[in-house]
Amino acid sequence: MRLLRIVPDDTKFDFMRFRRISFPVSAMLSIVAIMLYFFHGLNFGIDFIGGTLIEVQTKASPADLAKMRATIGSLKLGDFQLQQFGAPDDVLIRISEQPGGDEAQQAAVQKVRDALGDDVTYRRVEVVGPSVSTELLAYGTIGLVLAIVAILIYLWFRFEWQFALGAMIANVHDLVLTVGFMSLTHIDFDLTSIAALLTILGYSLNDTVVIYDRIREMLRRYKRMSMPDLLNASVNATLSRSIVTHVTVAMSLLALLLFGGQAIHSFTATMMFGVVLVGTYTSVFIASPILIYLGVGAGRSGGAEEPEAPPAAPAAAPVPSRPAASPQRTRTRR
């Protein structure tokens, strides 16, 4: 059977050359994302700003949104939104936080329940009071920062500080772009979004680490290869793995997106953007070339005198001396 090869063997793309394009583009996109965050804002869910969310299924299908809007409007509960959610008889009601503390939120829910009466069945009622919402936002932010710091410390121990810094820049870039995406698409930003951001962080680091691992290995093996060449060789060597892995992750996410239901829709959509689009791009076009600027391998002599042919070069013949090379390689890896 002929096996599927998405990426041909021995690719020799000059990824590093693109840094002159990818860096300015990424910087620009990041600025746009930050501007989006400040001027367009995030669609904070009730987890973070408090309030009430009620999902109902109307007995009559499709739901008469206008009538429901009038009914709830007459309750004078301040800002509220109605939105069709999935099926035509499924309606999401969002009521902003009521002034007057935690009890006032409960009173509002009761009013809505009384007003809608028997026309609907309740699929979901969520009420988050002001004291909880501020805490959740604080914990969410602390969590993200904590995760980044913890991962950084790990990378610093496992690699050198330049790698840790490079990974951090790359991954903050991922998070910023994803937040920009969430602002642009007005996806609900709630606790699951924090989960999504953390997963994106984990995945894109995962990706970065795989390439960095290879770069470190090459640095030890090819003491004289120029930095851009070495980085190119590393990225090319891991390219096939990157693509295959991302195709499978994308398949998993696609399944979640199509069949996972409305409840995790925003989660998977965010993941799709963060992991598949941004994460892949970042590890190749940002995380790797940034090592040049951070001075990895700066003290190397560069240029000529390769001690050994790079593995990317087609092996002319099974070299008899190979087995002898093997223990030496494993030694240098340690």
Place this chain on the structure above:
Amino acid sequence: MLFFTRWKAAAILVTALIVCAFALPNFFSESVVKNWPSWAQRHIVLGLDLQGGSHLLLEVDSNAVRKEQLQSIDDDVLKVLRQARIPFTGRAVRGNGVEVHITRDTDIDTALTKLRELSQPLSGYLGTTGQRSIDVSANGGTITLTPTDPAITGRVRQAVDQSIEIIQRRVNELGLVEPTIQREGTDRILVQVPGLQDPSRLKEILGKTAKLDFRMVDLSMSPDQAEQAHPTDSEILDGETPGQKYLIEKRVLVSGADLVDAQPGFDPRNNDPVVNFRFNSAGARKFAEATQANVGKPFAIVLDNKVISAPVIREPILGGSGQISGNFTVQSANDLAILLRAGALPAPLTIIEERTVGPGLGQDSINAGEHAAYAGAALVIIFMFLTYGLFGLFANIAVAINVAMIFGVLSFLNATLTLPGIAGIVLTVGIAVDSNVLIYERIREEVRAGRSAINAIDAGFSRALATILDSNITTFIAAAVLFYIGTGPVRGFAVTLGIGIITTLFTAFTLTRLIVAYWVRLWRPRVVPI
């Protein structure tokens, strides 16, 4: 890398098998599993978002606790100073403390010593902490007593413990199935009731402090006059009907703590719903004395600072039982009886978070999760087979065992599976596949670099595993942080992701290698088929 001793191979297979076996109880009905030994009964619990139910987060009103504590210090100061016969003026609760002015300067030292005795040493986890419950300070003739922060926190913790017990009783009285009631942090209580669709009644029952007492009505002036006169021994309380006001003595004749039973019933005269109650012997005696002394005068039944009724005492009540009539419906009489039986909460509770999921949505979510899992698995299995052929098949087997192991570990931990948890499993499949991809791609590379088949496989494994370890640890750190800071559903996601990473490492380092090793031993391949 490809050599396994027989013992090692057996150990790996047995471990995998045992872990997978823990998942078994989930596939049998409850009635079947009931007959199994208890260690084999552990199974995954569906989260409220999947099986439907109500989640309520309650907060103990710590301000009320503080106020009550100040009140009791205030009472103690009065008692102590009177006992010591020290004249004083201007005793009052001010801000966070109680202030009292000692009239004669010569008494100040004695007063300080006496008042310092009120302050108790606080005990922590390891004996006494050296901190005391009250700070006593003097400024000229004015002595201030302030409860310390640890003392208040301790009181709040106590209040939470007592509240949990009372909530338990109240919830049980409502006949709800398998409620979970647990402390969260210092001042919060989480109540989860699976299957409950409309928590209105539960919320009403939990929202009441149910502090009941019997007091005399103060007839010396009208409530309107009292608003100007501010009598010290009486207070103005609202009645059941809006606008109705009573002037009620502060002194309590008998309190709800002396009740032994309360049952809903009907008034034989007019068939109105009432609550019948019975006092314990101490309460009965107090009640008898009070009613004997006050025949012809009205007394008030006060619930949570609201007068439910104020009947006139027609004759002394000596039997220790009585009846509360008010504007009750059958349900509210029933609820009051429940509340009185369960006892009063030490402090009011506020509902600060509610999440209720109906059974319809829960089932939809389960179905959605299942469909997504099947579709995702099918896509990945086909893709892996197309890309790596026989080795893809090996990968698929390893991933399938991996997922079974995740379910096994979750069952063993009696973990709660939420919808984000299912998402975590789906993502784990992605990670597990990645570990295989890393290995196979590395093998391909080593083959291209001119190694022999067995050599390439060996080198591929040993190099890829280091990378797999690094990349999984980073993801695991993210999962750990998520678990640490997350609540509810998010935590569920972190749990499955974290467990998934561990099982992935296990399968990548042992099972996949074992399968390939046996294949190599049986076929002695010349070329690697990937």
